[in-house]
Amino acid sequence: MILKSVEKTRRETLAMAAIAGLAAILAPRLSLADEQAVAAEIKKLYGDKKFESGKIKLDVPEIAENGLVVPVNVDIESPMTDADYVKSVHVFAEGNPLPAVVSYRFTPACGKASASTRMRLAETQNIVCIAEMSNGKLHMAKANVKVTIGGCGG
Amino acid sequence: MISRRDFLRATAAASALTIGSGLGPLGRAAAQQRITQADILRFDPLGTVTILYVADTHAQLMPLHFREPSVNLGVGEVKGMPPHLTDAEFRNYFKIAAGSADAFSLTADDFVALAKNYGRMGGMDRIATLIGAVRAERGDDKVLLLDGGDSWQGSWTSLQTKAQDMVDVMSALKLDAMVGHWEFTYGAERVKQIADSAPFAFLAQNIRDNEWQEPVFEARKMFERGGATIAVIGQALPRTAVANPRWMFPNWEFGIREEDIQKQVDEARAAGASIVVLLSHNGFDVDRKLAGRVKGLDVILTAHTHDAMPGLIKVGNTVLVATGSHGKFVSRLDIEVKDKKVADIRFKLMPVFSDAIKPDPAMTALVEKVRAPFARDLAREIGKTDSLLYRRGNFNGTFDDLICNAMMAERDAEIVLSPGFRWGGTLIPGDAITWEQITNATAITYPNCYRNQMTGTQIKEVLEDVADNIFHPDPYFQGGGDMVRMGGMGYAIDISKPMGSRISAMTHLKSGKPIEASKTYTVSGWASINENTQGPPIWDVVAAHVAKVSTVKIEPNTAVKVTGT
Numbered sequence: 001m002i003l004k005s006v007e008k009t010r011r012e013t014l015a016m017a018a019i020a021g022l023a024a025i026l027a028p029r030l031s032l033a034d035e036q037a038v039a040a041e042i043k044k045l046y047g048d049k050k051f052e053s054g055k056i057k058l059d060v061p062e063i064a065e066n067g068l069v070v071p072v073n074v075d076i077e078s079p080m081t082d083a084d085y086v087k088s089v090h091v092f093a094e095g096n097p098l099p100a101v102v103s104y105r106f107t108p109a110c111g112k113a114s115a116s117t118r119m120r121l122a123e124t125q126n127i128v129c130i131a132e133m134s135n136g137k138l139h140m141a142k143a144n145v146k147v148t149i150g151g152c153g154g
Numbered sequence: 155m156i157s158r159r160d161f162l163r164a165t166a167a168a169s170a171l172t173i174g175s176g177l178g179p180l181g182r183a184a185a186q187q188r189i190t191q192a193d194i195l196r197f198d199p200l201g202t203v204t205i206l207y208v209a210d211t212h213a214q215l216m217p218l219h220f221r222e223p224s225v226n227l228g229v230g231e232v233k234g235m236p237p238h239l240t241d242a243e244f245r246n247y248f249k250i251a252a253g254s255a256d257a258f259s260l261t262a263d264d265f266v267a268l269a270k271n272y273g274r275m276g277g278m279d280r281i282a283t284l285i286g287a288v289r290a291e292r293g294d295d296k297v298l299l300l301d302g303g304d305s306w307q308g309s310w311t312s313l314q315t316k317a318q319d320m321v322d323v324m325s326a327l328k329l330d331a332m333v334g335h336w337e338f339t340y341g342a343e344r345v346k347q348i349a350d351s352a353p354f355a356f357l358a359q360n361i362r363d364n365e366w367q368e369p370v371f372e373a374r375k376m377f378e379r380g381g382a383t384i385a386v387i388g389q390a391l392p393r394t395a396v397a398n399p400r401w402m403f404p405n406w407e408f409g410i411r412e413e414d415i416q417k418q419v420d421e422a423r424a425a426g427a428s429i430v431v432l433l434s435h436n437g438f439d440v441d442r443k444l445a446g447r448v449k450g451l452d453v454i455l456t457a458h459t460h461d462a463m464p465g466l467i468k469v470g471n472t473v474l475v476a477t478g479s480h481g482k483f484v485s486r487l488d489i490e491v492k493d494k495k496v497a498d499i500r501f502k503l504m505p506v507f508s509d510a511i512k513p514d515p516a517m518t519a520l521v522e523k524v525r526a527p528f529a530r531d532l533a534r535e536i537g538k539t540d541s542l543l544y545r546r547g548n549f550n551g552t553f554d555d556l557i558c559n560a561m562m563a564e565r566d567a568e569i570v571l572s573p574g575f576r577w578g579g580t581l582i583p584g585d586a587i588t589w590e591q592i593t594n595a596t597a598i599t600y601p602n603c604y605r606n607q608m609t610g611t612q613i614k615e616v617l618e619d620v621a622d623n624i625f626h627p628d629p630y631f632q633g634g635g636d637m638v639r640m641g642g643m644g645y646a647i648d649i650s651k652p653m654g655s656r657i658s659a660m661t662h663l664k665s666g667k668p669i670e671a672s673k674t675y676t677v678s679g680w681a682s683i684n685e686n687t688q689g690p691p692i693w694d695v696v697a698a699h700v701a702k703v704s705t706v707k708i709e710p711n712t713a714v715k716v717t718g719t
Contacts, residue, residue, distance in 0.1 A: 024706055061392065062410075062630060062631065063631065063633075065398060065400065065407055065408060065409070066395070066400065067396035075221060092617055117178065119364075124653075148619055148622075148623065149615070149616060149619040149620075150396035150397060150619075150683055151397065151398075151573065151620075151681065151682070151683045
């Protein structure tokens, strides 16, 4: 779940920024988030199936207070009965070298389909969450998390 | 958003306002060079509840000058709306006469001449007099006194006593509740220690332990005043952990937490509150957005962005109060409650003209007592200024220019960075620069003035990051403060562009050459949020420079070209 590796120049920037003072933990990336990489991952799982909105509550901070441990909470609306439940949930980060962050599998016995974890985000990017329901329907939600140098607050 | 009509409706209801008449009571008095304590206190009382509100005093115990900004740009939906109006536009909007006392206290142009007429503002003993007079008029049981935060930081005495001076003073004022931002830079332990022992409530619904999500402070407190139940919900600066050093409170998590505010409002109503107040350090634009999204707030007492407005701003059924900073104003809100609901609100922004208000002797004595151990240091004269030295402005201030000049000279740097803080007093030409004046602009718990190397790319990234924090069109992404100040380098900024493309034309001023992306520059700065930053405290750097130049003169700064406004 913890995503590793920032490209070398980023790493250097980080080291510099850390000494440079105004900077916090992470340098800002004026971001070329890789939407395609996430789309490719999703295609591997579900082919060309259509996604609906709704059902997913994707709770991430609009601004990360610490890019090393960004909390992400997902909560899928479902009765979680044998007839109607959430089968699986996948979380992707568009700006990560490996976009798949975490996958959860649920059964009706879970009672509810919710989960929490923490991600490391090196730069501002979109987080994508998809949920697969027992009836085969797919849902998608997306949220942006800003990662900032910080400082200078008046 | 709020139309001018909404605003006028709100202010029309507030008949005690000094605005609305071109020359209100203060304007007339000013024209005759007379402002009395009675003018300042004059108020047609309403209902049974009075809220008195101060914020962002930045630990200023003594009267001072504080020049409001001449550049305060709004973006997105709030472009051209208060508080993003300055000088003539501000006066036109609020119907204030040029040259009047209100113009002096609320706008920037002609500051030097007006400062000589109207004198300094603020001072805790004057504030104590106003608060005492309102309590005497209304009865203690009807008055609630609230502090919007940033009251423990900004002076040498608050820094040296770790805020004990301000805690003693605010306790003596019989403060009922406060909220925080800069307070947290004394570290988690010290803040908790004060919050647990002070006679006032320290409220913050939006601070949680980052492991268990447990509340760190009391979220809300219920008060009984004038037969009504008032719920006060605290909202600390949501961006404290990115704006200030997180290592000073490593286990705390902030955020706006809108849904949790809604829960607090609903619980307060269920528990019988007739008046629900958000005591907020969000900043004005954030609170204006929030007021349209959280239901059931009667009043938002705003802070953080240091705006002073002589009228209420209304969003739906919520009124917003902006009470200014540095002790220049005390806000009075009289509230009438009928059938357990707010029926009417009357407001006045009381200006604290120190020459017009008789100091409260007990508070004068207390202020003297807390300052006594440092009196000799505070009075130490380092130099004098021939220029007006001020802080506020989106892109530069002359006091910041002085700090930048000091770092360039004392730290032998090509480029310097100074944070866009909105606090610190103003000096007028001819004023002595004392240790107190220098530390009023620099007293923080992470003062080290670093010196190191940065590439052009890194400098641009810093500028883009800070610019986005101020000019993001969504207020929820604005953290407050102003643009980082630059010395040795000029740049152009288009505030209407998205992050990453606002900054251009970065120029090394000394050589006139463009800043090169891959070239390394020697850079100095202060107020780093990183732990273990090395370098002398910034006040020593500034004092050394002022002592050398003896008389400070600041040349006009044209290094920042602004477009997209």
